[in-house]
Amino acid sequence: MPSVRRAVLAAVLSLLILPAVAQTDPVARGRYLVEGIAGCGNCHTPKGPQGDLPGMNLAGGTVFDEQPFRAIASNITSDPETGIGRWTDAQIARAIREGIRPDGRIIGPPMPIELYRGISDADLAAMAAYLRTVPAVRNAVPASEYRIPLPPNYGPPVATVPRPADDPVSRGRYLAGPIGHCIDCHTPMTQDGHRDWSRTGQGGQPFTGPWGTSVARNITPDRERGLGGWTDAQIVRAVTAGVAADGRQLFPPMGYGYYARVDARDLADIVAYLRSLPVQP
The missing domain is CATH 1.10.760 (Cytochrome Bc1 Complex; Chain D, domain 2)
Known part of the structure; x- marks a missing residue:
């Protein structure tokens, strides 16, 4: 023993x-x-x-x-x-x-x-x-x-x-921004071709590929168009497995296979950051 x-x-x-x-x-x-x-x-x-x-x-x-x-x-x-x-x-x-x-x-x-x-x-x-x-x-x-x-x-x-400050929102902002650049795809463009950071996370950008055309989702806490009605587990599943809260399969170019390798703490910090974003309807 x-x-x-x-x-x-x-x-x-x-x-x-x-x-x-x-x-x-x-x-x-x-x-x-x-x-x-x-x-x-x-x-x-x-x-x-x-x-x-x-x-x-x-x-x-x-x-x-x-x-x-x-x-x-x-x-x-x-x-x-x-x-x-x-x-x-x-x-x-x-x-x-x-x-x-x-x-x-x-x-x-x-x-x-x-x-x-x-x-x-x-x-x-x-x-x-x-x-x-x-x-x-x-x-x-x-x-x-x-x-x-x-x-x-x-x-x-x-x-x-x-390094970012050691709190969930700061770490999540860093992971979803400079490292993972999630907010790059999920933030709309201005008419002159630059990111409109006043609408960070609002989504709407189309991506065309072999899968057809996918549109970047609103990832702010808006309850109607964003993630406000999703649980933390549902957000993590969407990021790592490409499955929406309602069970629909999500499309590329999201790199689900890469994000599935992210550890639990980093995923929780990303969720904390997304919850902190100003609502974008």
Whole structure:
């Protein structure tokens, strides 16, 4: 019996210790972000009828053909010729958070650089560290074409960004904003093509793909059009499994498979943040 108790205690301690290790090990933290809430592969991993193409994780090539641009997701594997294998950590970090390639070219939409500028220094370093470990895939990707002028930059160089405050709403705002960029898709555009942050979370943006056309939902606490009548569990199920409160199957481009990897605390914090949003009818 003592040996059984020791085994049980060891198992319990391992469950307590592993999340802490994931938070302190940069590569583990980077993997959790890139392959989870950030959902980088939702754009950067090419898809087939059955989902992600085998052996092509983060190898780029997905085409986003919209009126203002024909953007092609970059290869962000460690391949030195067609990916980012020759980029320094600082160059990877600058590309993610400031939208500037090593050669000075601006990274255009749909990369939500405006939000990525809020990624904390620690998480940015962790994401770069993980991308270094992604197996190289040789996949040459054509350059994106923009039918609109790109800005010279997205703002002044970002000096430093601390971690968010350790309360549910602050952490949820960070996860749904700079990291997961949920509010990018779920916030409508102004007539001049910018996000209307006065209507954060109101939804309404259409997304057309093989599934047809899906429309970003209102994710504010409005009871008629938003999530005000949903339980926390229903919101989590929608995010991680693509099932609405009434049981309907939700459509892409939401990266449900990535969000299913998000841990319970982070999901609860995201829900807390969504509950805090001003109602948008």
